[in-house]
Amino acid sequence: MATHKLFNLATGLLIFIAFLSIPFTLKGQQNPGCPADESHRKLLEDPKMRQRFMQDMQKIKEHKLLQQPSATRTDSVRIVPVVVHVLHDNGKGAISKAQIENGLINANKNLRRLNADTTATRAIFKPYAADLKFEFRLANIDPDGNCTDGIVYINTPLTYYASDTCKSVSWWPTDKYFNFWTVNSIDPSPWNLGGTIGGYEQFPWTYGINQTYGAVVRHDLWGKIGTASSSSTDRTVTHEIGHCFGLWHMWQDQSLGGAGDGCTFIVGNDCTDNNDMICDTPPMLAPAYGCTYSLNSCGNDTVGPSPFTNDMPDQIENYMSYHSCQNMFTKGQKDFIDAVFATYPELQNLISPGNLIATGTNDGYTPPLCPPLADFDSNKKMDCKGVSISFSDFSKAGVADSWQWYFPGGNPSSSTAKNPVILYNNTGSFDVTLIAKNAAGTDTSFKKNYINISENTAQFSNSEYLEGFENLSDFNNNWMVVPSNGTGKWERKEGVSYSGNACIMVNNYTGLWYNETVEIISPSYDLSAIESPELTFKVAYAKYDDKTSETLKIYVSLDCGATWTMRYSKPQNLLSSVPDQTTPFIPNSINQWKQERLTPSPTQAASKNVRFKIELAAGKGNNLYIDDLNIVSKFVGIKEAGILNGTVKIHPNPAKQEANLSFATTQVVSDVNIAMYDLYGRRTSEILNGVDLLAGEHHYKIMLPVNIPGVYFVRMSSGTLNWTKKLVVY
Numbered sequence: 001m002a003t004h005k006l007f008n009l010a011t012g013l014l015i016f017i018a019f020l021s022i023p024f025t026l027k028g029q030q031n032p033g034c035p036a037d038e039s040h041r042k043l044l045e046d047p048k049m050r051q052r053f054m055q056d057m058q059k060i061k062e063h064k065l066l067q068q069p070s071a072t073r074t075d076s077v078r079i080v081p082v083v084v085h086v087l088h089d090n091g092k093g094a095i096s097k098a099q100i101e102n103g104l105i106n107a108n109k110n111l112r113r114l115n116a117d118t119t120a121t122r123a124i125f126k127p128y129a130a131d132l133k134f135e136f137r138l139a140n141i142d143p144d145g146n147c148t149d150g151i152v153y154i155n156t157p158l159t160y161y162a163s164d165t166c167k168s169v170s171w172w173p174t175d176k177y178f179n180f181w182t183v184n185s186i187d188p189s190p191w192n193l194g195g196t197i198g199g200y201e202q203f204p205w206t207y208g209i210n211q212t213y214g215a216v217v218r219h220d221l222w223g224k225i226g227t228a229s230s231s232s233t234d235r236t237v238t239h240e241i242g243h244c245f246g247l248w249h250m251w252q253d254q255s256l257g258g259a260g261d262g263c264t265f266i267v268g269n270d271c272t273d274n275n276d277m278i279c280d281t282p283p284m285l286a287p288a289y290g291c292t293y294s295l296n297s298c299g300n301d302t303v304g305p306s307p308f309t310n311d312m313p314d315q316i317e318n319y320m321s322y323h324s325c326q327n328m329f330t331k332g333q334k335d336f337i338d339a340v341f342a343t344y345p346e347l348q349n350l351i352s353p354g355n356l357i358a359t360g361t362n363d364g365y366t367p368p369l370c371p372p373l374a375d376f377d378s379n380k381k382m383d384c385k386g387v388s389i390s391f392s393d394f395s396k397a398g399v400a401d402s403w404q405w406y407f408p409g410g411n412p413s414s415s416t417a418k419n420p421v422i423l424y425n426n427t428g429s430f431d432v433t434l435i436a437k438n439a440a441g442t443d444t445s446f447k448k449n450y451i452n453i454s455e456n457t458a459q460f461s462n463s464e465y466l467e468g469f470e471n472l473s474d475f476n477n478n479w480m481v482v483p484s485n486g487t488g489k490w491e492r493k494e495g496v497s498y499s500g501n502a503c504i505m506v507n508n509y510t511g512l513w514y515n516e517t518v519e520i521i522s523p524s525y526d527l528s529a530i531e532s533p534e535l536t537f538k539v540a541y542a543k544y545d546d547k548t549s550e551t552l553k554i555y556v557s558l559d560c561g562a563t564w565t566m567r568y569s570k571p572q573n574l575l576s577s578v579p580d581q582t583t584p585f586i587p588n589s590i591n592q593w594k595q596e597r598l599t600p601s602p603t604q605a606a607s608k609n610v611r612f613k614i615e616l617a618a619g620k621g622n623n624l625y626i627d628d629l630n631i632v633s634k635f636v637g638i639k640e641a642g643i644l645n646g647t648v649k650i651h652p653n654p655a656k657q658e659a660n661l662s663f664a665t666t667q668v669v670s671d672v673n674i675a676m677y678d679l680y681g682r683r684t685s686e687i688l689n690g691v692d693l694l695a696g697e698h699h700y701k702i703m704l705p706v707n708i709p710g711v712y713f714v715r716m717s718s719g720t721l722n723w724t725k726k727l728v729v730y
Contacts, residue, residue, distance in 0.1 A: 063343055080137070080178050082150055084182060085167075086151060088156075121327055124312065140361065143173055163187045167211065177359065180214060180216075183218060184515075187514070197218075199217040199221065201215040201240045242319055251286050252275060272304060284321070290324060294313065375395050376445060380563075384455070384456045389410075395436040395445075405433065409451075427454055427455055452480065453560070459680075468503075469500075484516055485516075487511055488511045496587060503626060506623065507623055508621050516618050521612070536596070536597045539596050540592050541575050544581070544620055552616050552624065553566055561611055578592050649662045655729060664698065665721070670693075673691075675687060684712065685702065
């Protein structure tokens, strides 16, 4: 594997060197070394791998000596069949076919030396600039002989922190198709580097042309349009192809596994044995950045069968450098690539006439119309009843020319428009179906419970809310667990809690991929009746180690979930309630919980229809638990501190048939009302009604509902003293 990164001095982020550039440096700032060199060095520490590698290098050198130099050859353009696997997160990173084609068009121009900036190649290097004579084409026939556009879309959490594992979800035979994978982010840990990696690839030797051969690239660095429109260069794919075809960096002493420096010939005595094993790419001392034409880091440019008779400046124009002015490959690099292809039968088959016919990439092939792959999206998936939702056809592969939609619960309930607008007047969760057609075939996309419509008024209208997740039925009916594109989810957990017998939790130890996001949405609340409302909750959480990187966020919606505003965010180091733990974390005492709070904005606090969305973005952490999620006035407990003597107690709790209420006051409390309410704010029993209490202890018996288990609230209200306690009835 080869991975390349540089330090983006403008942002302080580590960025992939192959396709970003830095025209300046900061005083005292150092760029990190290339992970490709480090990976190769570690690989060659294995004697067997080193022996295999040296044997392959010898074969390549022999083929290179046997072949006619490229300057005198009349070889034709070689076609490379391509498949691009687009790994996305519910559409994030699902780049368009136009962007994919743009990335390949740009790469082909660079490979064929048809790029617009060839004029920027300095005169001293123009005689050595080469057309590699390769052209990449999207496949028109898939491995099963079916029609394809050479693009596969996969919705998977493996699009984040991608490693070779991501390739397992989609790959085509690498001796027949060159595989690219586009992703949202890449795991830096195999190279012990932090920051942001833009891409990596696999050399053809050592591991061979196997299921992981090809290149992984971040989607926002593919091409120059779409999600990559703000990218500073279109040379990403070009650099990756160079490595996949066997090219090294000019400072990369491959025979020593990256040891030594680029100016010292150690293994042999000339340019054919050292660094990139190519003689018309002047050696470089080390990775360099920017675009400094005066850079000349080595003085041994003429040693061996070098075409140079004088000391040359560094060839910063070369695509295998880290400079911002890349615009050329050399004839020597073309010769080396041709020798690599002659060495590996899989690569020979990849570009063979028979394989081009089998993949539909041969000259003169007219691709047939493919059936569409039905897919769709909408401008929102949640809203209040009485609103219209816009749907958009995003079918891929063959272009659809007719559409049949079904919208149970919507008005109209069906449509043949490409992008219909549907009115939802009823509450509930509703499926959506799209049947996309063209002359070649039909495909159906069905999404269950895709649209969720709520009442315009809040589900709960109390003066405060206490949620302990004690009742399974209430949890299933009131809370919405949002499906992720992975395996993780929020779930109710019995036997673990801060109080009572249950909580909600995320199995973050084994259940989530890196950067997988899991969400849970609360029922709706009327906050307007609460003086200065505040959401508080207990959380128990352990990091796995110092590499853990995840965040708990809470969002607020005032329009039934149509839009959300983030109001709370805490990273792992501020969220932890216990020390790091490398075994599955399960809290076993209240000391392992901590309280968190969220204060709504003034607009949110005055709203009569508020929902909360709790989101965990996982990052190799440990289990997380939440309990006692309460919405109360932030003044509760302040006014009462001088009136209550001790705490309010309800025992037993949980209880059946009856429970005992006890509390003490330090002064007279007038016009006291105590009653019990269910989760919906309905009064189920009355304990006191307009009674004046003297200072002292007070004890009352609470008769409980018969055969109606659930969570209830015992609430006291008066002019000077107010409190609420949760009571579980079983």
